[in-house]
Amino acid sequence: MEFQQVLLRVQEALTGDDLQDLVFLCSDLVAAKDLSTVTSCTQLFLLLENQDLLSEEDPSLLLELLRIMRQNSLIRNLHFEAFTQTDFTTFPPRISPYRQLLYEVSESICDQDLKNIKFLLIKTLSRKKLEKEMTLLQLFLEMEKEDFLNEDNLDVLQEIIATVHPGLEKRIIQYKTESSGGAVIAQETGNSSVPYTPAPPSPLTPVDTMEDQMDRLSLTAASEISGDQSQLLEITSNSPLTENPEIPQYEMNGDRRGVCLIINNYDFSACKLGNREGTDIDKASLVAVFQWLGFEVVVEEDCDRMRMLQVLRDLASRDHTPADCVVCCVLSHGRVDGIVGVDGKTVTFRELTETLSPYLCPSLFQKPKLFFIQACRGTNNQRAVFCQIFSEDEDTPVSDAAVPRDSIPEAADYLLATSTVPHYVSYREKGKGTWFIQSLCHNLQLLVPRGTDLLSILTQVNSDVSRKTDRSGLRKQMPQPEFTLTKRVVFPPPKTRPPLQ
Structure with a gap:
């Protein structure tokens, strides 16, 4: 009962456009003829349940769909027990990277861009289809039916996007690179399609620069010790190194x-x-x-x-x-x-x-x-x-790189x-x-x-x-x-x- 209530709450929170997004994302999981009759989220969820793709014991597909659609606040507000007690990293993703790519592209396309895309496709798809009121995701499905678009053939899409929205082209190029085996996870530089070239080994730090490095910020707990650092030299054999005074804590009892x-x-x-x-x-x-x-x-x-x-x-x-x-x-x-x-x-x-x-x-x-x-x-x-094996009389090389x-x-x-x-x-x-x-x-x-x-x-x-x-x-x-x-x-x-x- 609790799981059905969760599904009902999801339907109440999502719009008609969100339903179309869900249908598109599930188009690799459910037959097109079945999806064509879907008019509500609960109807889609029932289809997924009937095909053993969604259940109270395994709600991972629902969570995956909501995450792709960036419905993070909805996920938090569901308070579904299975979400809090299940390790979803153990479940393989159901929505393909290709389907997610198309969804991502659609999220960045405005109404004018969509009109321009239809114009560029006027000699590729029938005019009758292009004159229909349809979203970009529905247009993608039409292109797939005509075999102008699939996960191994993105050339037509790339050519169109390069004309209409050049900034999105590099995302398609990135997908092509990743799917061909040369993948690099998206980097925070925003330049994830750059091919990997190993950096040259860093030279060893010269001994005469070490003194200069000593005045830089330390990353160890020793930096927390205040007062005259020369006191550290007064440690004798009668003062075991394991004896350290308790380091005080910041107060955490404010209002x-x-x-x-x-x-x-x-x-x-x-x-x-x-x-x-x-x-x-x-x-x-x-x-x-x-x-x-x-x-x-x-x-x-x-x-x-x-x-x-x-x-x-x-x-x-x-x-x-x-x-x-x-x-x-x-x-x-x-x-x-x-x-x-x-x-x-x-x-x-x-x-x-x-x-x-x-x-x-x-x-x-x-x-x-x-x-x-x-x-x-x-x-x-x-x-x-990678680990190297050294003989017993050799010291393992270490780095003293400073901040x-x-x-x-x-x-x-x-x-x-x-x-x-x-x-x-x-x-x-x-x-x-x-x-x-x-x-x-x-x-x-x-x-x-x-x-x-x-x-x-x-x-x-x-x-x-x-x-x-x-x-x-x-x-x-x-x-x-x-x-x-x-x-x-x-x-x-x-x-x-x-x-x-």
């Missing part, structure tokens, strides 16, 4: 946890970068997790450079006296020095973080200011490095957790979100109830993301937390159960 600002940049059509498909999945995960942690969540969509700075100034103008901390999550394209707005202009990391400095926002003095950045920091691909100078302000109590190290890309999957944000949300849900501090959680995120790879097994990603925290950040365990992801 409210604080504000979590999420800047979600998807539409980059104004600057010719690719739209960030899948970012709404990350946004939904962040909203659910930080609300669960007790934050007031504020979401800003598609911000250019000036808008990003303004929303941060608005955040700084608030009175944070009753709050424990503040969080800012940015989902966007990026460059080595900062975040790219939807106008193609960059907000540097220093501009991003200094907005919340105690000089501009005194109520955040000595309170943690936490930034989580999902964006590329360059265009290089990180190569997979770039001035990457975060010198003021205390900051954390800047970026999805990748400088000069490299980070990866995003349209149907699952980004590797970094999804791992962050998962580990916050898993480890906060256990009392784990935030830096330890981010260490686990580093571990999880570092083990992921694309289908070729050659491209990797390494997140990087940088901080000037002076205490441990430990969120109080929420009393409610973890949110749905």
Whole structure:
């Protein structure tokens, strides 16, 4: 009964256009003659149930369809028990990448574009069909019937899209590349169709530069030790290295946890970068997790450079006296020095973080200011490095690479957790979100109830993301937390159960 109520609520929430989208997405799963009689969502769901494609025990197809259609708020509001207790990563996707590509293209085409597409097809399809009132998805189905379009033949579609909407052509080219075996998961640079070329090995760091590197920000817990560092030299054999005083925690017992600002940049059509498909999945995960942690969540969509700075100034103008901390999550394209707005202009990391400095926002003095950045920091691909076997008398080579100078302000109590190290890309999957944000949300849900501090959680995120790879097994990603925290950040365990992801 509960599952049927969920299906009824889905129908009530969706429009007639949404029904047409569902029918199109299911056109590889159900016979065309059966779909032609569908007039409601519940009728479609009944067809899927009769063909064992949808059931209370396996509602994964429903969730997949709603995710493709970016109905994330609807998913959250359903509160269906099976959604919260089922690991949907174990279910194979039912909707093909080809069908999702066509749906994605249709979402970017306006009414005038559709008229232009029909005009270009006037010698390909019959005039009678083209004069009918039909959506682009229905037009795609007509092209498939006439064998002008299928997953192995996108040439006609590509030629038309290149004329009507040139910005979408690269998405079709990307699909062709991926389906031919040369796939690279969509990158945050918006340039995912660039062929992979291994970067040359990095030269060893000269010994005479190591002294200069010592004054850069440390990424280890040793950076939390204050006072005269020369005291470290006073350790004797009578003082075991395992004896460490308990590192204090930031207070987390204010009237409210604080504000979590999420800047979600998807539409980059104004600057010719690719739209960030899948970012709404990350946004939904962040909203659910930080609300669960007790934050007031504020979401800003598609911000250019000036808008990003303004929303941060608005955040700084608030009175944070009753709050424990503040969080800012940015989902966007990026460059080595900062975040790219939807106008193609960059907000540097220093501009991003200094907005919340105690000089501009005194109520955040000595309170943690936490930034989580999902964006590329360059265009290089990180190569997979495979284990080497060394003889017992050889030392395994290690790296002492340092953090770039001035990457975060010198003021205390900051954390800047970026999805990748400088000069490299980070990866995003349209149907699952980004590797970094999804791992962050998962580990916050898993480890906060256990009392784990935030830096330890981010260490686990580093571990999880570092083990992921694309289908070729050659491209990797390494997140990087940088901080000037002076205490441990430990969120109080929420009393409610973890949110749905």
